[in-house]
Amino acid sequence: MSFNTFGRIFTVTTWGESHGPALGATVDGCPPGISLTESDIQPWLDRRRPGQSKLTTQRQEPDQVRILSGVFEGRTTGTPIQLMIENTDQRSRDYGDIAAAFRPGHADITYWQKYAIRDYRGGGRSSARETAARVAAGGVARAVLRQLAQQLTITGYMVQMGDLVADRARFDFAEIDRNDLFLPDAAAVPEWTAYLNEIRKAQDSIGAVIEVTIRGCPPGLGAPVYAKLDTDLAAAMMSINAVKGVEIGEGMTAARLKGTENADEIRMGPDGPVFGTNHAGGILGGITTGQDIVMRFAVKPTSSILTARRTINQAGEEIDLITKGRHDPCVGIRAVPVAEAMAACVILDHLLLDRAQTGGVRGRIGSAGEAGGRE
Amino acid sequence: MSFNTFGRIFTVTTWGESHGPALGATVDGCPPGISLTESDIQPWLDRRRPGQSKLTTQRQEPDQVRILSGVFEGRTTGTPIQLMIENTDQRSRDYGDIAAAFRPGHADITYWQKYAIRDYRGGGRSSARETAARVAAGGVARAVLRQLAQQLTITGYMVQMGDLVADRARFDFAEIDRNDLFLPDAAAVPEWTAYLNEIRKAQDSIGAVIEVTIRGCPPGLGAPVYAKLDTDLAAAMMSINAVKGVEIGEGMTAARLKGTENADEIRMGPDGPVFGTNHAGGILGGITTGQDIVMRFAVKPTSSILTARRTINQAGEEIDLITKGRHDPCVGIRAVPVAEAMAACVILDHLLLDRAQTGGVRGRIGSAGEAGGRE
Amino acid sequence: MSFNTFGRIFTVTTWGESHGPALGATVDGCPPGISLTESDIQPWLDRRRPGQSKLTTQRQEPDQVRILSGVFEGRTTGTPIQLMIENTDQRSRDYGDIAAAFRPGHADITYWQKYAIRDYRGGGRSSARETAARVAAGGVARAVLRQLAQQLTITGYMVQMGDLVADRARFDFAEIDRNDLFLPDAAAVPEWTAYLNEIRKAQDSIGAVIEVTIRGCPPGLGAPVYAKLDTDLAAAMMSINAVKGVEIGEGMTAARLKGTENADEIRMGPDGPVFGTNHAGGILGGITTGQDIVMRFAVKPTSSILTARRTINQAGEEIDLITKGRHDPCVGIRAVPVAEAMAACVILDHLLLDRAQTGGVRGRIGSAGEAGGRE
């Protein structure tokens, strides 16, 4: 049991602080023989990297990943994979003035109260820098999934920012990587960009909702009752910095629905069961149905803003604090690749768990259907 | 790693099916010397028990808990506590007709696909019956918390049912146990009751939102970054049957907020830090601030309804299915004591984890405040 | 993490005290679709049961196991299997006189010091009664292994008692179940029996060495470096009551050997590698070679004897104590079925772990043998 590990078989332990010499992820339980090099991981890190537009922090981090173990001659060996990213642009001077102050909305005060010591530089362990290690680990998970579940795709995108809500009728996943907001709607980009620039100029920040769709996931993944796939996905999303809510399928809206509206009816298709709707978000009883897995999570607005806020310091003195430094006006944007990476790790973990317990055998439908019919 | 265990030090492993001889919970890691008898646990089970009003299933289950181990002369010994509840009212005949059919919105089809075998009687392992074991384990956790954190209270209640949303201005926790809906608003009970009766008569069901407030929780609980308290609470709530969304503090609404609105400002009070607001829901960076912990979750409408739904059976034949039997028109009601029990287990677990790692030492605020100042 | 759980995927959590109402095992991670009834488990419990001869305690325990969950229509469902054994012959009066005294060589004093409370009846949780639950869980593991690894056999037997050491030249596994000592040498039974009777009449007890041989175990089981198969087997054996030493292959004798003597040479046989010797005990680098796995463990003499011993009580008074009651003159005898059961659980666990990580793919030998050649 490690506080900094997630996963059951495919385990990821992240380590490192925002302004330490380096951070990274120790990945264990990876299947052997998988083709893997830094070039399989780096693109995902580049996608998350800040400093690419005015819409994210100007902090420059090359975020170059190095594989220190677990890979031999370009393939995984089944031993732990150590992924290290050196911190190059630390600018500690940005943070000196808050060494003994607690930024409102930040973990400064809780880390201090819990540990009676904290690395105040850039939030230390609680910094969003930590998510770079998750993205690197997700790159390993994706490399494995490419071999174990070729049909599977994991796509994250923004569906809400402040009061702006994306129009599903116009969704086109091909657009997501063509704009800085990970918006699946090209037409909306100018308006959303202008809106975010206003927020930024007002020295403020804004929240967002990110959605992740997993396509081509086989049925039967998930282990009731406390290792349900939705349980593990919810934990993974909630563990991301600044996330305050998680939804699967209808999510909170399910509270407004009637049983006659919510339950997805089933019909028989040429290749097996076909569901008429997907209110469940691809998961029933914690196990995948084979439909798209659809989840959303809300990211609160960045707490580090250039507007003065009332707070206290370690001496108990009341102060007004402006958090200088380079911050995202909408930290939800960079949560997109992080959520994809977490989802990749969770899905792979359950693929491995499933082959451990069931060997991948599946119940037959459309045959005599007697109890225990196996495919 | 067990699929059916939750918790890290205070671990709860539930077992049993809806229509097997018994179900229960194996509780390990409980501190020794805690006063505990069945009478400490039974009231919580009685509170959850169905068959108490027309608003919940008429199924009669005495749900009598027995302590089979881990308690000697009325006090815990530090060894595993086995809690067993025998299933007395099984009525298997109610379920024979769906032995080979997949109820829409249920885990029937996913259990079948995953395991190629399923106990179809009452949903087997996926039945809400399993939550009785959680409530029993929660009773143990509450007995320990009564000794380790006397100030702490855990209160669950309904805040939304379908389109009815409770009016916070009228909340009175004292009312919650005075009505069958766990509503904190006495004045709203008649309307909500009538609404639910309409749903029931229409042979339909409805979703709900449950809120849990934890008061008197000390600061410093939670272990970043993957054992964050909100991460563990979200997983616990999401693991409850029919839950589709989980929120902490502002939850999904955080997406609509600006940084200037969301970050809770801090002032110094006589006994330590005082927060002006609680958008964070009592948790920052995964660690408690000492404010109320506030979380909500959405429960989908019961899928078992007396209205015919289109589905298939194991033979792949398309059928129309009416789920006979005795079902809750709003399963969210009974989720209230379950959520409280899960919350009690998670909070206790983190109390034990915290004294393991920090020994309960806390950072001093209001002193010289030098790094490492300890209370 | 549960103190009372062993295993990683196939997990066994035992619960219960010697004189409580019942004890048992919660088994999780069992593959679905395995034929299983009480009759698959009971014979193993009967084999362990005391009261069968003068050589073991006369305490009468039917040790009837009941399956309370996880099995439907005679086959496992993939959900937790609860195994319960009720305690019927408790004779608490035997133990009243030591309620506040610490029996030398027993856990009485350590449980008291750790927990400040203990169930003194028959040793409570530290009683060998707990091993009945292990044997029941082992019965489940064997039922699974019968399907997943048909060739595999697990055989435990006594190789030393006091100064008597069995003669390997005369070993015949067929004899093991034909005598009360689990001796693989029929000719030695009379002498060993007489020796043990002398010990018993002298109101004394004696230690023993038990050996377990696992045949037909496929190569490739074991997960370096801290989940090595020999590591998990050593932990399993050491967790058995009264065990003080564990050996794999040459064991402690390896200290006397030279490299030229110890390393098992390899030659190529028709079906793959053939080892000239088996000093390694079937495990290299924590992974099975395909040879017999051979391990031994030493069991100390029963501490409960009818001879007075000097000790103290909770009041700190010095007393002389005779442990009345019905005790084994050689507790090592009953450790044989327990060790087999533990071994079955560990081997199954690693079979499941291996198919999770490698999918059961094996490296090819005897082909071109290029890196990554797969069978």
Added chain:
Amino acid sequence: MSFNTFGRIFTVTTWGESHGPALGATVDGCPPGISLTESDIQPWLDRRRPGQSKLTTQRQEPDQVRILSGVFEGRTTGTPIQLMIENTDQRSRDYGDIAAAFRPGHADITYWQKYAIRDYRGGGRSSARETAARVAAGGVARAVLRQLAQQLTITGYMVQMGDLVADRARFDFAEIDRNDLFLPDAAAVPEWTAYLNEIRKAQDSIGAVIEVTIRGCPPGLGAPVYAKLDTDLAAAMMSINAVKGVEIGEGMTAARLKGTENADEIRMGPDGPVFGTNHAGGILGGITTGQDIVMRFAVKPTSSILTARRTINQAGEEIDLITKGRHDPCVGIRAVPVAEAMAACVILDHLLLDRAQTGGVRGRIGSAGEAGGRE
């Protein structure tokens, strides 16, 4: 659950291969506020480092440790501590000739069979190089123990090499670090050194028995029944490369003892219970008594020798193999600091587990002694 992690609260995950760019340990669950710098860890690595005498491999490894995270301004922060050791002297050419051959007595063949790929350079993950990471993690554990258990000392030493057995009558722990063999007997050093040099010149190697004594360990550590302290210690020792047997207290010799000889009698001393003997090795029922913890383990002779051995290669061809390179004639010597480090981690882990479950409360002896008396 990670294959490469040990510990429950204080967890250590080692990573890295013999000839990769680096190896290290990810340490989680470390208490905050502990003074820690590289200089607290380096001396333990230097003590283990090869190339210091003719009696260990001439391979030159500076083994410089770097702390990459979890420490701020010289004190631990409670976040993961990443310890990295770069591999500087790799000499891959030494190993090219065995790239496709299986060295007898090594994990070459089992890694190949399991993973169908292996880093053949210096044994890759199965190399004794991995133990450098354990020693580094042990340095962290010792720094914490220095604060949490000042009285506690952990001392490892050699007690047997081949047929040479140390004379306990002459033991003097002060001598251990004054010779290259970690012998507690200065007078024996010349004879043992000469014996080992003969082995080396004969291009052979020899086994050894290492003993570890832990003094000043408080009573009450250990968590029955599968997290017993002796169980965790046995697993820790057995996980060390080349270890084939583990003993606690009397160990395998317990099989020869009678109950009247083995059980340690108890008397009352001025400061609490006093045991007349220590056959138990300081542990009863898996929990410490407060006596010295005494354990031993056997290390097989180095399998890499300059004498030709018969084996096969991946092509299945039968070959004779001489393992060139620089090898320890007695790998047991370097196992001493490794065993000490593992013991330090296990003891600290149980100290933290104990304060989680019991809060460090202890049962009172010598008072009224009523059940539940607490100190």
